[in-house]
Amino acid sequence: MTDVDYCVIGAGFAGLTAALRLKQAGRSVAVLEARDRLGGRTFTEVRADGSWIDRGGAWVGPGQDRIHALMDEFGVPSYQQYTDGEAIMVVDGKQHRYTGTIPWTMSPWAALNLGAALFELGHMCESVPLDAPWASKQAGRLDQLSLAQWLDDNVLSRPAHDLLETAVAGCYTSAASEVSLLFVLYQMASGGGPNFVLGVKDGAQDARPVGGMGAIYRPMAAEIGDSIHLSQPVRRIEQDTAGVTVCAEELTVRARRAIVAVPLAIASHILYEPMLPVDRSFLHQRMPSGSIIKIAAVYDEPFWRRDGLSGQSAAPGSPATITIDACTDTGRPGILCVIVEGPIARQVGQLDEAERRKTVLGALVERFGDAAGSPVDYVEHNWTVERYSGGGMLSHAPTGVLTQFGHALREPCGRIHWAGTESSAVMCGWVDGAVRSGERVASEVLEHETATVV
């Protein structure tokens, strides 16, 4: 039995930030992590040649001030995402090379539809109050619409429709039919709108930390020290009038308060004694994770750059749905990141490993030429089959859930406080949102100390 001030469940950015801030405030903490590694939904693999691969969350963008503050704190510089050259869009089997946000060459009608839909999404985002998206006048109307229904009603050009479906539903790594429009608008608004979410330069994919996310979470963990316990899935959290007892696989922690910093579907696997309030336990049943496979194909050099390509491509329906240049700051070796999301990720996930690799590389060859077919290394991470991720990237809200249960996203339940990027009103879904949630929850528990003294 370990006795500490605060017990943090989950060693992703939310949990590590909470633990770090509490430790810096002179409190003792224990961090229990179910996986055998740090980072949560980020996971940086350092290669023998010193380059690195971000198997999970990778980017930082403007406005993401709290992750930038952490980077400053630990002396981690960032470098710009490579965006020189043309992007590729595959529409009806045809490749279009383009620059900017919208591939005008696909067809003026499609491009106009796409532009109009993005404008309308952006416009609707402005009406969503970030602190309580469920409270706006239009919340009910927007929350009973699925993203798929909205796309069908508003985007008449089929290529534009498919493209938006891939891009927007892709953010939630789910089918467009599964996601509430209100949730989409809220999540986009929390980052500043669709241009930020979908954009690369000046958007959510603007830059990366040198050394990957691990260059941030490793020194954070080092400062927290030996109070982080890996491979300790928490099975049970008991509350009484004096504190909490957190029971992990081989470890029991007694603390004043518990901070749960894991995805909602994972939080539902913990047994709470007494039971959580209904709205919170129902939220656990109702905000699932999606499917994502992230692949890094490593080549001696980024050959696509020579061909005038940025490495960025989108091909709705393809097993290599989205690609983006994922080289380190030195540009060597060449790393091409492939992202497969939602229903296609589950289809591709059913292939055996060799077949999947062949399928994905085949699609890359079609898009980038023969050189793409022979990577020197090939690293794939299927978040869907990670037990303690339960899927990826962020939990989404189906229709009706935000208006019925959204208020429970942040409300503490007695001595249990909730962190995780999904609980952040700003940059919800990004690493920055996770950091913000960790800082919020550290403040929350410290405020309770003061309240007790008074």
Place this chain on the structure above:
Amino acid sequence: MTDVDYCVIGAGFAGLTAALRLKQAGRSVAVLEARDRLGGRTFTEVRADGSWIDRGGAWVGPGQDRIHALMDEFGVPSYQQYTDGEAIMVVDGKQHRYTGTIPWTMSPWAALNLGAALFELGHMCESVPLDAPWASKQAGRLDQLSLAQWLDDNVLSRPAHDLLETAVAGCYTSAASEVSLLFVLYQMASGGGPNFVLGVKDGAQDARPVGGMGAIYRPMAAEIGDSIHLSQPVRRIEQDTAGVTVCAEELTVRARRAIVAVPLAIASHILYEPMLPVDRSFLHQRMPSGSIIKIAAVYDEPFWRRDGLSGQSAAPGSPATITIDACTDTGRPGILCVIVEGPIARQVGQLDEAERRKTVLGALVERFGDAAGSPVDYVEHNWTVERYSGGGMLSHAPTGVLTQFGHALREPCGRIHWAGTESSAVMCGWVDGAVRSGERVASEVLEHETATVV
């Protein structure tokens, strides 16, 4: 360590039926039930005077052949639900007394809207293939629509809209915005259409077993014998090439195969080793239970019958949303059942017990007169706060879930087989569906024996 042929998780009608049929086929079974009682989402309380209260599922109807077969097997007769006299509909604060399905007095326009909507729902039901609702041509279109959106698009009269919302969303004990239209159509079609679902006489509320549901599940359990273990929540199911190991709180069972017969959100609390296939584990994250409080107000006699009332009433928005006569076959004492579902159940659930009772009885007095205010007994059951129910009545599918994951509802995962009313293509959501699922799954595991011998 108990060694048996088959291990059944859950002692509701699905699990008990599976265990019974396997025992009758000469196999040994162990049934592990998390609660300290039998019956699952049915729960019959026998009162000191010999009358009984069904705190959960209560009715049987025509076409529900498998529950009727069980009743015949154990010599349990049924009696007709009392339907003499007029029903009450409260619209805009005004009470309308009426007979038949539709309260024509509310307004011809509203009544026409209501009739047309029910007709259209029935019509759409006919196009849904029960064995694979996700496979129909229109499945995608219907599954991306929430029930709320469909009601807004199709029912223009506000009273008719509110009434349908209460009645139909009530079936899923959730807000209409949370439920997929395809799921609604599938569930209704599995019972024969909206007239069956919403109807009393000749519908899903046609009759009740004499002695309540307990008069069926108790003798079933007696025949299964001492292999039923109560208060044994299952924490873990391991599969290997030879069988399964099922670990409950204080008991470990080794068996050839496991049958999981619990609601989907409850199945998600079990740790599966190895992990379940993605589509099944994702289904566990995506089919939540709703909120329901069922109340029995007991009076010396059913005074409403004297007043020419059937006891049936509906009042959208009221804390006593729905009432129905719940007397036993003798008609004494008078038992009035109050059903509160969905968002209102959660609101009412937050009141303290005394306040909730006062609120509910106040609503009954308005509707049935002063006599309703002084019951001799008052029994309430809030399924939402039962840890091992996780809500009630049936799990529903939000938009997009059936088309993406519905196929996993029945597919065995190695040596784990899935029962529960949600897995039944016929009478999905009723006790009869639970019985059917239990019989299906018993056949499934026995067929595997033969396959092994051959």
